Amino acid sequence: MVKAVVLGAAGGIGQPLSLLLKNSHLVTELGLYDIVNTPGVAADLSHIATPAKVEGYLPPDDGLKKTLTGADIVVIPAGVPRKPGMTRDDLFKINAGIVEGLATGIATVAPKAFVLVISNPVNSTVPIVVEVFKKHGVFNPKRIFGVTTLDVVRASTFVAEILGDFKKAPDVTVPVVGGHSGVTIVPLLSQSSHPLPSDFTGDKYDALVHRIQFGGDEVVKAKDGAGSATLSMAYAGAEFAFKVIKAKNGEKGIIAPSFVHLTADAAGGEALKKEIGADLEYFSAPVELGPEGVVKINPLGKITDAEKKLIEAAVPDLSKNIQTGIAFTKKSNL
CATH class of the missing domain: 3.90.110.10 (Lactate dehydrogenase/glycoside hydrolase, family 4, C-terminal)
Known part of the structure; x- marks a missing residue:
């Protein structure tokens, strides 16, 4: 039994990523979270004839906590995509707070999950996740990955x-x-x-x-x-x-x-x-x-x-x- 979670599941990376995870027989439960549209993405994916049960949540009513409960692996593609003319520093200023907030949720709800960070710039966002886990006393370096x-x-x-x-x-x-x-x-x-x-x-x-x-x-x-x-x-x-x-x-x-x-x-x-x-x-x-x-x-x-x-x-x-x-x-x- 493997519960996979996608944080940022309604975005440009999140939707196709969720589709690929749903299409895999390795995943038996799929939790989706984003600030908009997640229930619709979850409903759409839930009609696909593969084993994974799909649920999608929004921020209200402890949506992040509900999504992360029981998670074995958490993939984080959340954040703003890079646009023409945007520097890595610009991207960091936007995405750093998003990643920190999500990392706090993981550290408190699913601290033993494998955490896969996609949100750019990975060279800086992975250290954010690590520092958040350290603050909460749950840091395990073997379980936090930057996806390269x-x-x-x-x-x-x-x-x-x-x-x-x-x-x-x-x-x-x-x-x-x-x-x-x-x-x-x-x-x-x-x-x-x-x-x-x-x-x-x-x-x-x-x-x-x-x-x-x-x-x-x-x-x-x-x-x-x-x-x-x-x-x-x-x-x-x-x-x-x-x-x-x-x-x-x-x-x-x-x-x-x-x-x-x-x-x-x-x-x-x-x-x-x-x-x-x-x-x-x-x-x-x-x-x-x-x-x-x-x-x-x-x-x-x-x-x-x-x-x-x-x-x-x-x-x-x-x-x-x-x-x-x-x-x-x-x-x-x-």
Whole structure:
């Protein structure tokens, strides 16, 4: 029996994400919450002939508490999507308070649930969730995840495109580490399960790295003010949620990159810090999942000089993003 909850279920990511979760036989109960339209979304999904019972709540009458009661896994896509011209700082100012309020609800109602943070900017919103859990004395680093899966999905898709065979996309695996915005996104293309052509160097390599790092901008521009990456993010969020649920159910050997607090695996976290040459609290690395959440934080392994430079470039921004999230909670009275 698995109860999955989506906070922000009526939004551009929330609706397709809820559909994907409802369509999975891994989920037996689906709780939906948003500030508008949630009962309608829930009613619509409830007509789909799959096992999950669906309920949707609004803020009145303890709606958040009702949604979270009994939750095993909570996915948070809530917040405002990025629009053309909007910076990450602009996005943070809007979404930080939303995430903090929802994290407070989880910490008080479902503190043992696995928490999957999609709300951007993830590099800052995950530290907000962690600090809220610390305030409530329920912090478990093994159970809080920043969802960076979209970067992995994009890398796999773009590599398959370069190889000239989209049919390979589901089988292509490219580790993506660091964080989840701009230069903090570091694709380890040298470790791709399907190697790039031998002449794929120089400008070609740089262009692919840039496309993976700024793929979100590509979607924002294409939607021309009508939104950001919602469908691909919903797919990526569901894929990561399914991995967490499978690991919870005892399936072995599940490894996926995720932005985690490095104390989730103290030994692995310290080894990773030495690899990246920086004393960061958080980093997105290949994480082995188990019934309790993070089992092991895997090392980066053998990387190229070009990838080392990408990590060096990522660290300052990543450190700043993390501190922005922590500082926000220190100013808050929640």
